[in-house]
Amino acid sequence: MSRDGTREQFGVTGFGVHVPRLRLDRRALLDQHGWSHKGLKALAKGQRSFADWDEDSVTMAVAAARGALAGQPVERRAIAALTLASTSLPFADRQNAGIVAAALGLGERVATLDVTGSLRAGSSALLAGLRGRSAGLLIVAAESRRAKAASPQEATYGDAAAAFALGRDNLLAEFLGGATLTVDFVDHYRASTALHDYAWEDRWIRDEGWLTIAPRAARAALEDSGVSAAEVAHLILPPGQPRVAATLAEQLGIPASAVRDGLDSRVGHSGAAHPLLMLAHALEQARAGDLILVIGFGQGADALVFRATGAAGTGAVVETALAAGRVETGYGRFAALTGSVERDEGMRAELDLQTPLTVLHRKRDMLLGLVGGRCAACGTRQFPKARVCVNPDCNAWDAQEDVRLADDPARVVTWTADHLTYCPSPPAHYGLIQFEAGGRLLAGYADVDPGDLSVGAPLRMVFRVKDYDPRRDFRRYFWKAAPLRGGEG
Amino acid sequence: MATGIRDKVAIVGMGCTRFGERWNDGAEDLMAEAYAEALADSGLATKDIQAAWLATANEDLHVGRGGIPLATTLRLPYIPVTRVENFCASGTEALRGAVYAVASGACDVALALGVEKLKDTGYGGLPQRARGSLNALWWPSYTAPGSFAQLAEAYRARHGVARADLKRAMAHVSVKSHANGAKNPKAHLRKPITEQAALDAPMVAEPLGLFDCCGVSDGAACAIVTTPDIARGLGKRNAVSVKALQLAVSNGAESGFGAWDGSHVVTARIAARRAYAEAGVADPRRDLSLTEVHDCFSITELVTMEDLGLSREGGAVRDALDGVFDADGALPCQIDGGLKCFGHPIGASGLRMVYELYLQLLGRAGPRQRPDVRLGLTHNLGGAPHQNVCSVAIVGRLGE
Numbered sequence: 015m016s017r018d019g020t021r022e023q024f025g026v027t028g029f030g031v032h033v034p035r036l037r038l039d040r041r042a043l044l045d046q047h048g049w050s051h052k053g054l055k056a057l058a059k060g061q062r063s064f065a066d067w068d069e070d071s072v073t074m075a076v077a078a079a080r081g082a083l084a085g086q087p088v089e090r091r092a093i094a095a096l097t098l099a100s101t102s103l104p105f106a107d108r109q110n111a112g113i114v115a116a117a118l119g120l121g122e123r124v125a126t127l128d129v130t131g132s133l134r135a136g137s138s139a140l141l142a143g144l145r146g147r148s149a150g151l152l153i154v155a156a157e158s159r160r161a162k163a164a165s166p167q168e169a170t171y172g173d174a175a176a177a178f179a180l181g182r183d184n185l186l187a188e189f190l191g192g193a194t195l196t197v198d199f200v201d202h203y204r205a206s207t208a209l210h211d212y213a214w215e216d217r218w219i220r221d222e223g224w225l226t227i228a229p230r231a232a233r234a235a236l237e238d239s240g241v242s243a244a245e246v247a248h249l250i251l252p253p254g255q256p257r258v259a260a261t262l263a264e265q266l267g268i269p270a271s272a273v274r275d276g277l278d279s280r281v282g283h284s285g286a287a288h289p290l291l292m293l294a295h296a297l298e299q300a301r302a303g304d305l306i307l308v309i310g311f312g313q314g315a316d317a318l319v320f321r322a323t324g325a326a327g328t329g330a331v332v333e334t335a336l337a338a339g340r341v342e343t344g345y346g347r348f349a350a351l352t353g354s355v356e357r358d359e360g361m362r363a364e365l366d367l368q369t370p371l372t373v374l375h376r377k378r379d380m381l382l383g384l385v386g387g388r389c390a391a392c393g394t395r396q397f398p399k400a401r402v403c404v405n406p407d408c409n410a411w412d413a414q415e416d417v418r419l420a421d422d423p424a425r426v427v428t429w430t431a432d433h434l435t436y437c438p439s440p441p442a443h444y445g446l447i448q449f450e451a452g453g454r455l456l457a458g459y460a461d462v463d464p465g466d467l468s469v470g471a472p473l474r475m476v477f478r479v480k481d482y483d484p485r486r487d488f489r490r491y492f493w494k495a496a497p498l499r500g501g502e503g
Numbered sequence: 504m505a506t507g508i509r510d511k512v513a514i515v516g517m518g519c520t521r522f523g524e525r526w527n528d529g530a531e532d533l534m535a536e537a538y539a540e541a542l543a544d545s546g547l548a549t550k551d552i553q554a555a556w557l558a559t560a561n562e563d564l565h566v567g568r569g570g571i572p573l574a575t576t577l578r579l580p581y582i583p584v585t586r587v588e589n590f591c592a593s594g595t596e597a598l599r600g601a602v603y604a605v606a607s608g609a610c611d612v613a614l615a616l617g618v619e620k621l622k623d624t625g626y627g628g629l630p631q632r633a634r635g636s637l638n639a640l641w642w643p644s645y646t647a648p649g650s651f652a653q654l655a656e657a658y659r660a661r662h663g664v665a666r667a668d669l670k671r672a673m674a675h676v677s678v679k680s681h682a683n684g685a686k687n688p689k690a691h692l693r694k695p696i697t698e699q700a701a702l703d704a705p706m707v708a709e710p711l712g713l714f715d716c717c718g719v720s721d722g723a724a725c726a727i728v729t730t731p732d733i734a735r736g737l738g739k740r741n742a743v744s745v746k747a748l749q750l751a752v753s754n755g756a757e758s759g760f761g762a763w764d765g766s767h768v769v770t771a772r773i774a775a776r777r778a779y780a781e782a783g784v785a786d787p788r789r790d791l792s793l794t795e796v797h798d799c800f801s802i803t804e805l806v807t808m809e810d811l812g813l814s815r816e817g818g819a820v821r822d823a824l825d826g827v828f829d830a831d832g833a834l835p836c837q838i839d840g841g842l843k844c845f846g847h848p849i850g851a852s853g854l855r856m857v858y859e860l861y862l863q864l865l866g867r868a869g870p871r872q873r874p875d876v877r878l879g880l881t882h883n884l885g886g887a888p889h890q891n892v893c894s895v896a897i898v899g900r901l902g903e
Contacts, residue, residue, distance in 0.1 A: 361626045365644075370636045381640055396759050398641075404759040428657045428765035428889075431709040432649030434628055441709070444643035445653055446889055448761055456758055456889055458643040469660035480641070492641050 024147045025188040025320065028179035029294045030081020031332050032074045032156075033281055035461050037061040037339040038348045040169050046345040047164040057169040060279030061341060065158045065173045067351050067438035068460060068478040071100045072110050073491065074175035075156040076117045076477040080421075081331060082152065082177035083118070093118075093179070094150035095125040097143065099135035099286050102158045103128060104489060106206070113491065114154060116382035117477045119418050133252075136286035137310020140178060141318055144189040149181035157285035162210045163354040170253070172282025176290035186326035187297055187306065189318070191239030195231045196314040199223055209353075216255055224251075224258045228315045229265050232307060235317030236266075243267040247304040248296040252288040252311065253278035268307070280336050286312075297326045298333065338499065340463060351439060362436040367483040369490055379416065384475060384493045386453055387414030395419070395453035417453070420475045420493055424449045429459065429467040438482075447473055447495045460494040472498040507781040511606040513734035513742040513901055514726050516545025519858040522722035522846030523691040530565040530620040531576045533723035537851075538577055538616060545727045546737050549577060552727070553610035555584045558597035558617035560849035560885075561630060562586070565620035573616060590885020591797060592750065593617060594724065594853030595894035599748050601728050611733055616725035617855075619848035629719055629849075648716050650887030651800040652708040657765030658806060662817035670710060672820040673801035674701035677714045679829050680798065680837050684844025686871050691720040691846030715801040720846025724854035726861075731901055743864050746782035746878070747897040749774045758889040768884060770893035771810035775882075778895040779812075784878070787812050791834060791897075792876040793863055795856035797884040798841045804828075807882060808836070811895070830871065838863070838871050849885075853894060856881035860898050877903060 044058035065074065075098055083093070096118075098111035105113075111126035129139045136155030143151045156175035161167035201223050202213035213219075228251070236243055243266045251259040253276030263273050274296060277288075284291055289310040296306050302324025310316040342348055349355045379385040380398050387399030391410035394403055395417055403410045429445035436442075443459035445467070459467060460476050473495040480492040518540030520533050528536075542549065557573040559566060566572035570584030587596040594617035601613035624630045629647050633639070659669055678698050684690040696714060704712035734742040751770035757763040775787075784790045794813065798804035805823060808814040813834060814822045822828065828836035839845050839859040842852060860879035862868040878899045885892040 361624070362631055365631050367639075369640065373636045373640060377637060377640070394760065400755075400759075404755050406754075406756050406760065428653035430649050430652035430656070430711075431706075432646055432652070433705075434648055434707055435644050435646045436631070437644075442643065442645075442649070444645055444649065446758065446765055452761060454759060454761055455641075456643060456645070456887075469656055481644070490640060 022182060023185055023188050024144065024182055025180065025185045026178050026297065027181040027184055027186060028082045029186065029297060029326070030078045030084065030177045031291055031294045031335050032077035032081070032175040033335045034063050034065045034069055034074070034173050035338055035340050036064050036066050037341045038064055039341055039343045042343055042345045042348065043169050051164045053166070054164070054169060057166060061339065062169065062172040062282035063174060064348055064352060066461070068480070068494070069158065070104050070479060070489070071102045071156040071158050071175070072104055072113050073478050074158065074173065075100070075114045075154040075177070078156065078175035078177040079114060079118055079152055079154050082179045092150050093120050093124060093152050094148070096120060096152045096154065097127045097129055097139045099129040099139040099153070099155040100157055101130055101133060101135060101204070101286055102160070103130055113382065116378060117491070119383045119420070133285050133312030134310045134314065134316055137289045137308065137316035137318065138194065140290060141192045141194060141316050143180050144192065144318065151180045153178045153180065155287040155290045157287045159285050160209055160352060163349065167211060167213070170278070170283055172284045174281050174284035174287050174291050176287050176294050178290065184325065185323050187320040187322050190241060190321055191235055192316065192318040193231050193234030193238055194314065194316050195227055197227055198313055199227060220255050220258055224254060224311060225261060225265065228309050228311055229262060231315035231317040232266055232309055235307065235319050239319035241305055241319055244269065245305050246272050246307045248300060248306040249273050250289055250292040250296060250306065250308040252276060252292070253283050277336065295332045295336070297322060298329060298331065300324065300326070347439065359436060359438070365436070366485070367481045367490070368486060369483060369488055381492055383418055384420035385416050385418050388417040389413050390415055395449065395451065397453050397455045419449055419453055420477070422449045422451055422475070423498070424473040424475065424495055426467055426469055426471045426473060427454065428469070443467065458494040459496065461496040466497040474498050508602060508606055508748050509746050509782055510731065510744050510901055512602045512728050513731050513739065513744045514728050514857070514861060514898070515734050515737055515739055515742060516541040516547065516727035517725065517858045517861045518544065519689060519724040519855050520722050521689045522720040522848060522855070524622050525721040526622065528721065530572070530618050533620065533721060534573060534576045534616060534618050537618070537723035537725045541725045541727050547612060547727060550580055551612045552579060552582060552614045553612055554582055554601070554604050555579060555614040555616065556597035556600035557584060557586045558588070558593035558615070558850040558853070559586065559619060560588055560590060560593045561619060561621065561632065562588070564623060564630060566618070589892045591799065591849055592853060592883040592885040592892045592894040593850045594855070595748070595881065595883050595896055596750070596853070598726055598854060598857065598896070599750065601726070602745050602748055605728050605730055612727065612729045614725065614727055615854060616723065617850035617853060618723035619850045620721050621719050621848060622721050627719065645887065646708065648708040648711050648800060651803050652711045653765055654806050654888050655710050655802045658802070661764055661766035664820055666710060668820060670702060671698065672805060672823045673715050674698045675823050676798065676801040676804050677701050677843055680841045680843035683830055683838055683871065684840025687840050687845060690840040690844050691718045692840070692844040711800055711802065717799050717842035718844065718846040720848050722846055722848035722851045722855070724851040724858050726854055726857060734901070741900045743861050743898055744901040745896065746899050747778040747895065749778040749781060750892065750894045751777070752892050753886070753890045755890065765888065767806055768810050768888055768891065768893065770891055771807060771882065771884060771895070774893045774895040775811045778897055782897040784897065787880070788834060791878050791880050793838060793860060793873060793879040794834065794836045794882070795839070795841065795859055795879070796836060796882040798837055798843050799847065799884065803884060804836065807884070811880070811882060835873060838873065853881065853883045857896060857898060864898065864900055
């Protein structure tokens with residue numbers, strides 16, 4: 015309570031999303047599997063997103079979180095805690111949120127937490143953060159979902175991430191209230207050792223799950239918020255079966271016009287990230303005062319109610335992320351990158367990629383935060399940070415202070431497209447890049463389409479997987495340079 | 504004040520194996536073959552060798568580590584044997600060690616031998632090498648063609664060259680080297696190619712196609728060096744002598760300091776300038792008779808012509824197309840086929856280049872002999888344009 019006795023406002027102060035550029039035209043699945051799975055015809059509409067070979071839930075979380083922090087009036091160090099929600103975390107025992115925090119440069123005093131185990135992980139983490147009312151909290155949800163070849167899930171799943179910064183000032187949306195129901199309703203599951211989900215019948219899930227459990231959570235949340243269903247302007251329900259959202263709205267008394275597009279034709283169901291992705295999309299389009307009901311579903315349901323302040327409704331960050339795509343109309347690249355086929359990768363893929371963990375620790379700021387050096391004697395920015403300044407006219411010893419290069423714009427100095435080196439999605443693009451404010455390095459390029467690169471072309475840095483070590487189930491992360499496209503940056 | 508290496512050391516024997524896919528020969532066979540030729544050429548015996556340098560770049564693929572493989576293969580008499588590795592300049596590094604040993608007076612006769620057995624990997628192209636514990640965590644996994652391809656776009660941007668014009672000049676470089684290699688019985692690739700074939704070849708690393716890339720070969724080459732007095736005592740008339748031996752190694756400024764635009768090779772310019780000074784070469788385009796440069800890729804040869812001062816900046820495309828560097832041109836380059844067609848067993852390459860100049864200076868180059876050869880230059884470039892080791896050597900005849 016504030017001094018005048020009214021409840022102090024708390025809510026969303028920033029948001030960001032990441033949708034991988036790669037999209038699969040779902041007709042490719044019917045073309046590929048139609049001979050055996052005629053039922054795919056009903057799903058062969060629109061596109062789904064899928065992670066590039068160098069993206070996973072951690073890298074997508076970093077991308078979304080950077081978006082959430084971009085508009086922040088506060089310094090990044092003001093982020094006191096970060097929660098990462100996902101059912102597709104790359105590490106079962108190495109805190110994934112810790113990698114995200116290091117990539118964001120949040121410092122060692124940040125409190126981090128992984129939340130997983132249910133598609134409700136994203137909405138539950140958000141609800142817990144909002145109820146905790148502790149400012150400086152970053153909630154990130156990300157998914158890179160796997161599905162068996164020819165399964166319906168291969169068509170309906172999608173990959174995406176969304177992040178929300180929470181606090182008291184300059185709210186984009188005020189949190190009004192929420193509710194949770196916990197029901198061990200096993201519509202699908204994945205054992206901790208399994209790659210793929212196992213799902214029960216759709217009609218049962220619809221009737222006894224979505225249309226039975228979700229409305230109870232929604233009613234409780236509306237009651238908690240003091241909001242009537244008729245006032246809701248945006249109903250957010252992850253995509254599932256046709257007409258579920260409309261039926262649910264009708265049951266609750268929410269206007270049909272409030273039912274939001276589930277983004278299934280552009281992204282697919284991005285699991286724990288999806289309610290947050292849709293919330294970000296809604297905030298971008300909401301008018302001041304719009305009431306938003308978010309439902310997260312998975313072994314029960316979360317429901318959250320917000321009032322948009324209208325402060326977010328000027329940009330098109332989410333729309334840009336949803337639109338920016340490179341559409342694959344064939345199954346080959348999708349199948350190779352999602353692991354549905356085992357590709358002959360050639361002997362060059364046999365190189366041993368053991369990572370010395372001592373080196374990784376020693377150089378963690380450099381490798382995860384892209385921290386270089388700035389020479390206090392001559393001002394030269396350089397990567398890596400070194401004992402002796404790289405400027406031939408300086409060469410000062412031990413004079414460098416840390417400088418984070420990850421958020422600085424850069425340009426192409428040199429580039430090539432290499433068809434010889436091993437790359438899961440050849441050709442490999444790399445070259446020398448120059449930061450506008452000084453500093454350069456030989457970098458891998460990410461998200462490149464033919465014609466994107468030329469000497470002098472503008473770039474932004476992105477956090478990506480550098481290498482996989484299949485022998486030890488490890489992955490290396492580092493920063494790459496991506497072409498700057500319209501609407502980005 | 505240092506006086507340099509000019510005319511302090513003579514080369515009295517050289518050997519070089521046929522380069523190529525020597526499926527049935529190991530590195531030991533190749534070392535023995537090159538050494539036997541050099542020893543017979545020198546008139547010396549193994550007991551006369553007082554120190555030796557062995558150059559290999561990928562020793563883990565064939566001989567293993569240290570100087571022992573050379574000592575055991577040749578049964579050297581318990582002399583100092585040092586293994587050197589400095590990327591593609593390794594062979595020239597071995598020669599530098601041997602030459603400096605003789606010049607210092609520490610020994611009378613020294614051996615430099617370079618070898619590489621690359622065709623036991625199971626795949627084409629150079630093998631991917633371990634690059635150090637930290638480098639591997641952040642460097643892109645670049646290949647040789649990919650790293651040298653970087654020169655092409657930067658060169659085009661710097662000099663405003665159309666892609667088609669650069670591709671055609673690169674094709675001419677390769678057509679020329681194939682024509683030369685076809686005439687060399689020791690060369691790996693001996694088929695002439697057409698410009699169109701070069702232009703139509705599959706892409707390896709944009710804009711380098713297959714014919715823009717040199718061969719990956721097995722081979723060995725070696726040199727026996729001694730003092731001018733001993734050379735004369737062996738009856739060598741107009742013995743070949745070392746006029747300059749220079750090495751420049753990147754210190755990270757190209758890749759870490761924002762002054763270099765990627766269109767040329769910084770170390771090559773520095774090594775060349777020092778070598779010309781050491782050899783007393785005032786005008787390289789006029790004074791040099793022949794060059795053997797590190798044409799690992801066609802673009803490298805073009806850029807190197809400018810870095811060595813043999814073409815004006817931005818002028819190599821025109822010079823190459825005009826035939827200046829052809830076998831019958833004003834300043835032939837790779838008259839033996841070069842890395843492109845003679846082949847590129849990495850540790851041997853620097854010594855193979857000197858071998859060709861040695862033959863040309865002694866009038867022993869057969870059908871490819873050029874008239875009036877007085878001074879030749881070799882150039883090696885190891886690593887990548889943004890970070891590399893560059894060697895430049897100049898050889899001529901004693902007293903000339």
